Amino acid sequence: GENVGLHLPTLSVQEGDNSIINCAYSNSASDYFIWYKQESGKGPQFIIDIRSNMDKRQGQRVTVLLNKTVKHLSLQIAATQPGDSAVYFCAENPQWTGRRALTFGSGTRLQVQP
Amino acid sequence: EAQVTQNPRYLITVTGKKLTVTCSQNMNHEYMSWYRQDPGLGLRQIYYSMNVEVTDKGDVPEGYKVSRKEKRNFPLILESPSPNQTSLYFCASSNSGTSPYNEQFFGPGTRLTVL
Numbered sequence: 004g005e006n007v008g009l010h011l012p013t014l015s016v017q018e019g020d021n022s023i024i025n026c027a028y029s030n031s032a033s034d035y036f037i038w039y040k041q042e043s044g045k046g047p048q049f050i051i052d053i054r055s056n057m058d059k060r061q062g063q064r065v066t067v068l069l070n071k072t073v074k075h076l077s078l079q080i081a082a083t084q085p086g087d088s089a090v091y092f093c094a095e096n097p098q099w100t101g102r103r104a105l106t107f108g109s110g111t112r113l114q115v116q117p
Numbered sequence: 118e119a120q121v122t123q124n125p126r127y128l129i130t131v132t133g134k135k136l137t138v139t140c141s142q143n144m145n146h147e148y149m150s151w152y153r154q155d156p157g158l159g160l161r162q163i164y165y166s167m168n169v170e171v172t173d174k175g176d177v178p179e180g181y182k183v184s185r186k187e188k189r190n191f192p193l194i195l196e197s198p199s200p201n202q203t204s205l206y207f208c209a210s211s212n213s214g215t216s217p218y219n220e221q222f223f224g225p226g227t228r229l230t231v232l
Contacts, residue, residue: 037220046121046207046223047160092159104150104175105221107159 011090013112022080024111026093031074033095037105038067038078042089050078050091080113088115119144121224123208129230130198138193138227140208148211149191150175150221151183153204160207166191198231205229 016022028036034055039047053060053067053076060067066079076093090112094105121142130136142149150165152175162175166185180202182194191210195202208224 039223044225046209046225048223049220052220094160104162104165105160107161109157109159 011110011112013114015114015116016083017116018083018085020083022078022083022087022113022115024078024080024091024113026076026078026108026111028074028076028093028095028106028108030095030097030106031071033097033106035096036067036069036076037094037096038065038076039092039094039107040087040089041092041110047092083113083115085115085117088113119222121208121210121222123206123224123227125227126225127228129232131232132199133197136195136198136229138195138206138208138229140191140193140224141189142191142208142210142222143189144210144212144222145188146210146212146222147188148219148221149185150209150211151181151191151193152207152209153177154207154226155204163193163206198229200231203229203231 037052038050040050041047051062051065051067053069058069064081068077090110092110093108124139147168151163152160154160161177163177163181164175164183166172169185169188172183172185185191206227209221211219211221
């Protein structure tokens with residue numbers, strides 16, 4: 004497959020359970036965060052984003068939590084489905100400089116067991 | 118269908134043979150960018166473009182060139198490829214060059230191997 008990262012941390016969950024994927028970011032000046040999903044053979048796909056003036060944002064079956072105090076981001080997926088199996092990346096946008104260069108984490112592989 | 122396309126999807130070449138990876142988007146996006154993805158390093162930005170004829174270096178620009186003559190196209194050029202440029206390459210685009218709070222859309226990727 005196209006997923007890069009042979010030694011990614013892996014989270015294995017049962018279908019129907021909730022999943023929590025964690026991410027620590029490094030730049031305290033980052034003001035925008037995004038979660039991407041990357042399936043085998045595909046490019047990263049936007050899931051949900053959050054700005055630094057928020058602590059929580061909800062989408063369809065997904066919730067992102069931001070803790071700026073400890074520079075921690077989490078993605079919660081409710082009622083995980085086999086189609087959720089993929090590599091998940093968090094990305095941060097450093098304080099706006101005009102470059103819009105996202106800094107990506109190394110990713111977490113989510114495996115959903117039927 | 119709104120999308121970012123890249124060609125080729127797979128390429129094996131030899132050291133020093135110039136190549137171009139094309140990227141095209143049909144969403145009228147102003148901002149386009151190239152990333153490379155390597156094991157343990159995540160995605161790193163190579164070059165970006167805020168609009169036509171406006172390009173600038175990202176984090177890892179050495180050995181690459183880009184051009185932005187048209188809004189929809191943003192080719193990545195390797196004048197003299199070397200084995201350390203073996204990687205998975207992604208093109209991305211986004212609306213509006215003035216705000217960071219816009220989703221970036223990624224292409225399907227180009228797997229490049231330089232022998």
